[in-house]
Amino acid sequence: MNRGNCAAHLFLERAVLTAGPRRLFPLLVAAALLMPVLAVAENLFVSANIDVPVRRGAGEQYKIIKMVKVSDRAELIEEKNGWAKVRFQDGVDGWLPKLLLTPIAPPVEDIKKLRTENEQIQRKNSELSMELSALKEHQDGEGDKLAACISDQNAIKAERRAAEDAGKALWFLSGGGVLLLGWLLGRLSHSPQRKKSSLR
Structure with missing residues (x-):
């Protein structure tokens, strides 16, 4: 409980003790109205390991008015639908998710260590x-080299096939030439004998 809450409790306590029976009822009504407000106001701490946005209203659709860090102290003012309205030490009021608040102050050294580790990561x-x-x-460069090698290899294969085809054609032509030459020689060698035999 903060200093303002203690002062309010002391004031109500003195007023009840010094009041007469006629003045006691209005004081009890005032105390009943003030007690929920006094009971709600408690000190909480931001417990998230990241910066948390504080908004104008209870929901993510509201504008962000400031960012708070872990272990920042806030005073709880109101709760609504899982959101908490808080007042920070700089006097700014705003809303943030209630689950990001804790009544226990987070260990600052552990938080600093985690932040350092996070920065290193x-x-x-x-x-x-x-x-x-x-x-x-590098992989793209090697891929280009590989593509060039494959292209060269394909060109060499095409040249080899062309050379093989040319070699086959040459052998075919050579064989045909030898055959033709043999036929001509055979014709020439038989022709004079026929002439000689016909002369007899």
Whole structure:
């Protein structure tokens, strides 16, 4: 309970003790009306490990008026549909999800350590992202080289097939030429004998 709440309780207590029977009833009515307000006001702390938006109203559709960090102290004013209206030490009132508030102050050293670890992880993640980009560029370069090698290989295969086809054609023509030459030689060698035999 904060200092303002203690003062209000002391005032009501003195008023009840010093009041007569006729003045006691209005004081009891006033006390009954003030008690829920006094009971609601309690100190809470932001417990999220990330910055939390404080909004103008109880819902995400309302405009963000400020951001608060873990362990920031706030005074609970009102609760509505899982949202809490709080007043921060700088005097700003706003709404945030009730589940992000805790009555126990978070251990600040652990939070600092977690923040440091989080920053290190983010730096490492950034370094790994850069390495991944470099590897992708290298892979793209190697892919281009591989495509060029495959293209060269296909060109060599095409040249080899063309050479094989030319070789087959040459063998075919050579064989045909030898056959023709043999036929001509055969014709020429038989022709004089016929002439000689016909002369006899």
